[in-house]
Amino acid sequence: MSDNFDVIVIGAGPAGYAAAIRCAQLGVNTACIDKSQGKDGQPTLGGTCLNWGCIPSKALLDASHKYIEAKNDFAEFGISTGEISIDVPKMIARKDEIVKGLTGGIGALFQGNGVTSYSGSGKLLGNGQVEVTDHNDLTTVLNGEHVILAPGSAPVEIPAAPLNGSTIVDSAGALDFDSVPTRLGVIGAGVIGLEIGSVWNRLGAEVTVLEALEDFLPMADTRIARDAKKMLIAQGMDIRLGTKVTGATPTGDGVVVAYEGEDGEHELVVDKLIVAVGRRPFTEGLLGADSGVALDENGFLFVNDLCVTDVPNVYAVGDVVRGPMLAHKGTEEGVMVAERIAGFKPLVNYETIPNVIYTHPEIAWVGKTEQQLKADGTQFNAGSFPFAASGRAMAANDTQGMVKILADAESDRILGVHILGPQASEMVAQAVIAMEFDASAEDLGIIMFAHPTLSEAVHEAALGVAGHAIHVVNRKRK
Ligand code: FAD
Numbered sequence: 444m445s446d447n448f449d450v451i452v453i454g455a456g457p458a459g460y461a462a463a464i465r466c467a468q469l470g471v472n473t474a475c476i477d478k479s480q481g482k483d484g485q486p487t488l489g490g491t492c493l494n495w496g497c498i499p500s501k502a503l504l505d506a507s508h509k510y511i512e513a514k515n516d517f518a519e520f521g522i523s524t525g526e527i528s529i530d531v532p533k534m535i536a537r538k539d540e541i542v543k544g545l546t547g548g549i550g551a552l553f554q555g556n557g558v559t560s561y562s563g564s565g566k567l568l569g570n571g572q573v574e575v576t577d578h579n580d581l582t583t584v585l586n587g588e589h590v591i592l593a594p595g596s597a598p599v600e601i602p603a604a605p606l607n608g609s610t611i612v613d614s615a616g617a618l619d620f621d622s623v624p625t626r627l628g629v630i631g632a633g634v635i636g637l638e639i640g641s642v643w644n645r646l647g648a649e650v651t652v653l654e655a656l657e658d659f660l661p662m663a664d665t666r667i668a669r670d671a672k673k674m675l676i677a678q679g680m681d682i683r684l685g686t687k688v689t690g691a692t693p694t695g696d697g698v699v700v701a702y703e704g705e706d707g708e709h710e711l712v713v714d715k716l717i718v719a720v721g722r723r724p725f726t727e728g729l730l731g732a733d734s735g736v737a738l739d740e741n742g743f744l745f746v747n748d749l750c751v752t753d754v755p756n757v758y759a760v761g762d763v764v765r766g767p768m769l770a771h772k773g774t775e776e777g778v779m780v781a782e783r784i785a786g787f788k789p790l791v792n793y794e795t796i797p798n799v800i801y802t803h804p805e806i807a808w809v810g811k812t813e814q815q816l817k818a819d820g821t822q823f824n825a826g827s828f829p830f831a832a833s834g835r836a837m838a839a840n841d842t843q844g845m846v847k848i849l850a851d852a853e854s855d856r857i858l859g860v861h862i863l864g865p866q867a868s869e870m871v872a873q874a875v876i877a878m879e880f881d882a883s884a885e886d887l888g889i890i891m892f893a894h895p896t897l898s899e900a901v902h903e904a905a906l907g908v909a910g911h912a913i914h915v916v917n918r919k920r921k
């Protein structure tokens with residue numbers, strides 16, 4: 444096998460594997476190096492997303508959602524069941540099978556498209572040289588015309604709650620519990636805390652979430668965040684904002700968590716504690732002394748808008764560079780870099796990155812929030828529509844939440860779309876498409892939507908921006 448490649452990619456998560464596959468599809472001789480090993484100790488492709496992130500968490504979210512529907516909602520539809528129970532090892536085994544299928548699928552895509560795969564750690568030495576150290580500590584040096592760095596991110600750890608792999612775990616550990624903890628503590632009311640907290644809450648755990656900030660989901664639209672918080676609390680999650688965890692002491696079979704709130708010091712006794720306080724760029728062992736690649740002040744690899752580092756022909760994509768840590772953002776960056784190497788000129792539009800939190804109801808948005816527009820001094824009009832007035836949501840007995848659309852007061856251009864509701868993750872794609880095409884709220888309002896669908900709420904909210912929604916009382920005669 445030749446050790447010379449046109450492109451060497453380090454990291455086979457969604458940013459790196461997409462870059463490698465696209466390079467190979469464009470006829471570029473490509474190698475991809477990844478060091479991950481799965482639960483069985485075998486090399487695995489797909490990075491955090493496929494192994495310990497997006498996919499396994501959604502497998503558990505879907506399983507626990509079906510469980511809670513069967514338990515709480517089926518009777519409403521006239522469906523009777525026996526006693527509902529959950530077989531946690533079976534649920535976890537199903538999740539592992541999905542992971543196995545998808546990660547194996549990346550291997551097949553590499554093979555089919557002609558990507559040369561190396562299992563081990565890659566280190567950028569300089570002059571396009573990359574040292575690969577395999578799992579037996581044997582090293583090889585590869586030469587690449589271009590190098591794409593995609594090493595991803597790792598969970599942030601806090602001294603107050605050191606992980607012990609059994610009772611104090613990070614998000615990966617929280618996807619592998621063998622039974623439902625009676626009492627579950629979660630540090631961090633961010634995306635992971637709410638998603639994984641929801642899984643175990645639905646399955647019967649008493650979940651307490653300790654969040655340092657006073658605000659709940661400050662990155663989401665304030666109205667949507669407020670409504671979502673109420674719904675999650677109604678589902679049984681105990682969300683304590685403005686709390687500072689000062690210690691976590693493992694006892695025989697649990698953890699005593701010490702924290703400070705505005706009313707003084709408290710103790711929380713739990714069986715399991717999940718630390719979900721954010722992720723950090725992962726660059727350990729990545730850069731040799733002569734790599735020439737610089738980090739920014741937050742430890743991310745420094746890149747320009749085109750994902751080029753300080754070294755020409757060395758690029759970085761995904762969680763390891765600025766911007767939201769989202770799989771689809773990394774994938775688009777990987778594809779952009781691959782296509783630019785092959786001579787095309789694509790760009791990533793960072794203004795239209797969709798965000799989704801897969802709670803139930805789901806929270807999804809794209810573009811600016813109302814509070815951002817106010818802070819920027821942008822004049823806007825807002826239209827909203829509740830799922831409580833949607834025939835399809837009623838038919839599905841899933842009527843919580845709303846769609847909210849914000850449009851420029853002068854041009855009517857859509858600036859932000861915020862959805863709290865069933866299948867918000869799917870509906871937000873309509874908003875992304877609209878914004879990519881610079882649509883106005885009126886454009887969305889005059890497009891025909893199928894009836895009855897949840898998406899009609901998007902249509903009505905768009906009409907509502909100019910006060911034209913149909914399924915509302917409107918006496919303004921506009
Ligand atoms: P990663 O997926 O982290 O992959 C990097 C790979 O590079 C890893 O396999 C790593 O082992 C390897 N590597 C690192 N250094 C080296 C080296 N020196 N040599 C060789 N290999 C190396 N995002 C979403 O968009 N939607 C979601 O629903 C979602 N859910 C998530 C749920 C959880 C629980 C978590 C933890 C994350 C979730 N994310 C989600 C975030 C998503 O997983 C990341 O944004 C995404 O995986 C980043 O892709 P990446 O390719 O940059 O890095």
Ligand code: NAD
Nearest residue numbers: 631632633634635636653654655719720721722768799800
């Ligand atoms: P996050 O940044 O979403 O949330 C972390 C939360 O922890 C924040 O609210 C923060 O204020 C809080 N926090 C920080 N330090 C704390 C402390 N000492 N005590 C109490 N609270 C503290 O991070 P995350 O939930 O760990 O997720 C990491 C990344 O993974 C995110 O950037 C997210 O984009 C990505 N992710 C995405 C999805 C999705 O797209 N659905 C799902 C999971 C993860």
